[in-house]
Amino acid sequence: MHPNHNQARPFNRNSSGGPSKGPSHGSSRGPSHGSSGKPSYSSHGSPSSRPSHGSHGGPSRGPSSKPSRGYSHGGSSHTQYRGAPHKSARRSGGFNQKSFSDVSKFINKVSVTETSEVFQPEHAFNDFEINDKLKAAIEKKGYKIPTPIQDKAIPHILKGADIVGIANTGTGKTAAFLLPLIDKVLRNPKENIIIMVPTRELATQIQDELRGFTYGMGIFSTCCVGGVSIFGQIKSLRNKNNFIIGTPGRLKDLIERKCIRLNEISTIVLDEADRMLDMGFINDVKFVMSLMPEKRHTLFFSATLSAEVNALISKFLKIPVTISVKKRDTSHTIDQNVVRVERGQDKQAKLVELLKTQNFSKVLIFGKTKHGVERLSNYLNSVGLKTDSIHGNKNFNGRQRALNEFKAGRVQALVATDVAARGLDISDITHVINFDLPATYDDYIHRIGRTGRGGKAGKALTFV
Numbered sequence: 375m376h377p378n379h380n381q382a383r384p385f386n387r388n389s390s391g392g393p394s395k396g397p398s399h400g401s402s403r404g405p406s407h408g409s410s411g412k413p414s415y416s417s418h419g420s421p422s423s424r425p426s427h428g429s430h431g432g433p434s435r436g437p438s439s440k441p442s443r444g445y446s447h448g449g450s451s452h453t454q455y456r457g458a459p460h461k462s463a464r465r466s467g468g469f470n471q472k473s474f475s476d477v478s479k480f481i482n483k484v485s486v487t488e489t490s491e492v493f494q495p496e497h498a499f500n501d502f503e504i505n506d507k508l509k510a511a512i513e514k515k516g517y518k519i520p521t522p523i524q525d526k527a528i529p530h531i532l533k534g535a536d537i538v539g540i541a542n543t544g545t546g547k548t549a550a551f552l553l554p555l556i557d558k559v560l561r562n563p564k565e566n567i568i569i570m571v572p573t574r575e576l577a578t579q580i581q582d583e584l585r586g587f588t589y590g591m592g593i594f595s596t597c598c599v600g601g602v603s604i605f606g607q608i609k610s611l612r613n614k615n616n617f618i619i620g621t622p623g624r625l626k627d628l629i630e631r632k633c634i635r636l637n638e639i640s641t642i643v644l645d646e647a648d649r650m651l652d653m654g655f656i657n658d659v660k661f662v663m664s665l666m667p668e669k670r671h672t673l674f675f676s677a678t679l680s681a682e683v684n685a686l687i688s689k690f691l692k693i694p695v696t697i698s699v700k701k702r703d704t705s706h707t708i709d710q711n712v713v714r715v716e717r718g719q720d721k722q723a724k725l726v727e728l729l730k731t732q733n734f735s736k737v738l739i740f741g742k743t744k745h746g747v748e749r750l751s752n753y754l755n756s757v758g759l760k761t762d763s764i765h766g767n768k769n770f771n772g773r774q775r776a777l778n779e780f781k782a783g784r785v786q787a788l789v790a791t792d793v794a795a796r797g798l799d800i801s802d803i804t805h806v807i808n809f810d811l812p813a814t815y816d817d818y819i820h821r822i823g824r825t826g827r828g829g830k831a832g833k834a835l836t837f838v
Contacts, residue, residue, distance in 0.1 A: 479815060480712045480808075480836040495525040502528055504557040511587045512553070521546035522699040528554050531673060536694040538687055539675040542819075544799065544827045545699065548583050551643050551673050556584070558641070559593055559616045567641040568634075569619045570662065572649040573793055574599035574770075575777070577619045580645070584617060593617070598634075600624040602770050608633050622650060622658035629665065636662070641671040648676045648683050648816075656682065663690045678816055708826035710834045721837060722753055725809060728835070729759050729787060736780070736803050737787040740821050742810040744791055750809065751789040760785040764793065792817055800824060808836040 497520055499512050520528065523541040530537055531554035541547055551569075559565045571577050574597075581597045596610040598620035604627060611618070611633045618625075618634060628634045642663070644650070650659055672691050676683055687694065713728070715721050728734060741747040744765040751763035762776035762785045780788040781800055792812065803825040812818045818836075825832025 479818070480834075480838065481710055495520050495522075497525055497529070502553075503532060504553065505560040507591060508553065508557055508560065508587065511589070511591075515586060517549070521550070523547055523697065524550040524553070526697045526699065527551070530695045530697070531555070532557065534671055536671065536691045537673045537675075538691065538694045538696045539673070540677070540679060540696070540698040541675070542677060542699075542823065544823055547645065547675050548580055549587075551645070551675065552580070552584055552587060555617075555641065555643070555673075556587055556591075556593065560591065563592070563616070565616060565641065566639045567617050567643070568625070568636075568639050568662075569617060569643040569645060570622055570625060570650070570659065571619065571645045572621065572653050572655065574601065574621060575764075575773070575793065576646060577621060578774075579799060580619050584619075595619060598624050598628055600627075604628070604631075622655040622662065626658045626661050629662065636665040637667060640667055640669070641673075642666055643673040643675070645675045646677070647674055647686065648678045648680060649820075651680070651682050651686070656686075659686070660689075677820070707830060708822055708832050708834050710822065710836075712836050712838050715837055721809070722750070724837075725750075725807070726754065726757055726759065728807070729754070734805055735786065736783060737805045737807060738780075738800070738803050738824050739787055739789045739807045739809050740812065741789060741791060742813075746810065747789045747791055754787060754789070759787060761787045761789060763789045765791045766793065792821070799827070801827070802830070803827075803832060805832070806834045808834070811836070811838070 499517060499520060500509060502509075519525075523539055523545050527537055527539050527550045531551060537551075539547060539550065555567055559567070569577075569580060571580065577597050577599050581595060584593075584595055593616050594614050595617035596607065596613075596615045596619070598607045598611070598618060600621060600623050604624070607624070607628065608631070611628065618639075620628075625634065629636060644659065647659075650656070672694070674687060674691060674694065713724065715724065725739070729737060739750070741750055744767045747763050747765045748767070751761050754761040762779055764773045764776050768776070776785075776788060777800075779785045789809075806822045806825045808818070808821060812821055822832075822834035825834060
C-alpha cells in the first residue's frame with residue numbers, strides 16, 4: 375500500500391468573501407502618469423473633504439494637491455471618513471470596501487538600517503526525544519534549527535500536553551505539530567490523528583509536508599475535503615490511515631456516514647482555527663470536537679485570539695500550554711505601500727503597467743469575488759501577461775494546476791480570492807497586490823504574509 379492514498383482537495387464554503395463589484399470594465403480616461411511615465415504610488419497628501427469612489431466600487435480619496443510619483447517616504451497620515459465603521463472593522467481594527475479607518479496601515483517602509491534580535495533556540499532538532507528515522511528525515515529536508523514555535527511547542531506536544539499556539543503565518547506551525555505527531559505514530563502504529571483546517575489548499579499542503587517527512591516509514595494518510603466526489607474518500611477511509619486531514623464540512627459528512635469513527639481517534643489538531651470560525655465552520659468544528667473521546671490530545675493553532683476563539687479553547691481544551699511567538703503584525707521584510715486610483719483612472723490599466731515593470735516577476739493579486747478574480751485573470755492574459763487564477767468556482771484540477779504553474783514560475787501572476795491568503799507556502803513571491811480591499815485588517819495581514827517569507831524581501835501594494 376502506498377502512503378497517502380487519497381489527495382483530493384476541493385472547494386470550501388465562503389472562501390471568496392462577500393459580494394463586490396469586482397474589477398471595472400467600463401470606459402474611463404485611462405491612468406494618470408507623471409513625467410516618468412510610471413504609475414503613481416502615494417502614501418500621503420491632504421485628504422479630500424469628501425470621499426470619492428473609484429471604478430472598483432471601494433472608497434478612494436480625491437486627487438491630492440501634489441500627486442506623488444514613485445514610492446513616497448514621508449510620515450504617515452490618518453484618513454478618516456464619516457459614518458460608523460463596519461462591525462468587522464471595529465472588531466479587528468481593520469477596514470472594508472465601504473469604510474477603512476487608517477490608510478497608514480497599508481504603509482510600512484522597510485528600513486535598510488533596521489536590525490532584529492537573532493532568535494536563539496533552546497533546542498536543536500537532534501535534542502528532541504524523537505525517532506532516529508524522523509531525525510534523519512528532518513536533516514534530509516535541510517532543517518537546521520527549530521523556528522520559535524517549533525522550539526517552544528514540540529517538547530510540550532511530545533509530553534502529551536494540550537497546546538494553544540499563537541503565531542504569525544509562515545512561522546513553521548505545520549512542522550511544529552507534524553514532527554511530534556509523526557513520532558507518536560512511530561511509537562504506536564495504531565495511533566490515529568485527525569487534522570482539521572479551513573481550506574483544501576492548506577489540507578493539501580499539510581499532506582505534502584507529512585509525506586515529505588514520512589517517506590518509507592509505513593505511515594498512511596488521507597485527505598478529506600469538499601468539492602470532489604466523496605466516494606473516493608469513503609473508499610480511502612476503509613484503509614488504515616494514521617492521519618486524516620480535512621476541512622470541517624467534509625469531515626462532518628464523513629462522520630455522519632460513519633466512515634470516520636471518532637471514538638478511535640484520540641488526537642486532534644485544529645490549524646488556522648480563527649480562519650475556520652471566520653468562514654462559518656464554527657458549528658461543524660463543535661460537532662467534530664463534541665464526538666471526540668473525553669480523554670484526548672488537542673493541539674490548537676491560530677494567528678489571532680478573538681473572543682470566539684477563546685470560547686472554543688475554554689470549551690474543548692484542558693489546562694493547555696499557551697505558546698505565543700507573535701511579535702508583530704507583519705514581517706519587517708515586507709515593504710508596504712499604496713497605489714492611488716484617482717477619479718477617472720482605469721484601475722486595470724494601472725495594474726497592467728505595474729506588472730510590466732521590472733522585478734514584478736512572481737506576483738500574487740487578491741480580488742474579493744470569484745467572478746471578479748476570473749474576469750481580471752482573463753483580462754491580464756488578453757494583454758499578454760501570463761496569468762492564472764484560483765477561486766471557489768474552479769474545480770480541483772484547475773486550482774491545483776494554477777498553483778503548480780505559479781509555484782514553478784511558468785505564470786507571472788496568480789489572481790486569487792482570500793482562499794490563498796491562509797497557510798499557503800509559495801516561495802519567492804516578489805509582490806502581493808491587493809487589487810480589491812480585504813474585508814478586515816486581519817485579512818490584510820494574512821494576504822501580504824505570502825511575500826517576505828524566510829527572511830527574504832517582499833513588497834505589498836494596496837489599491838485605494
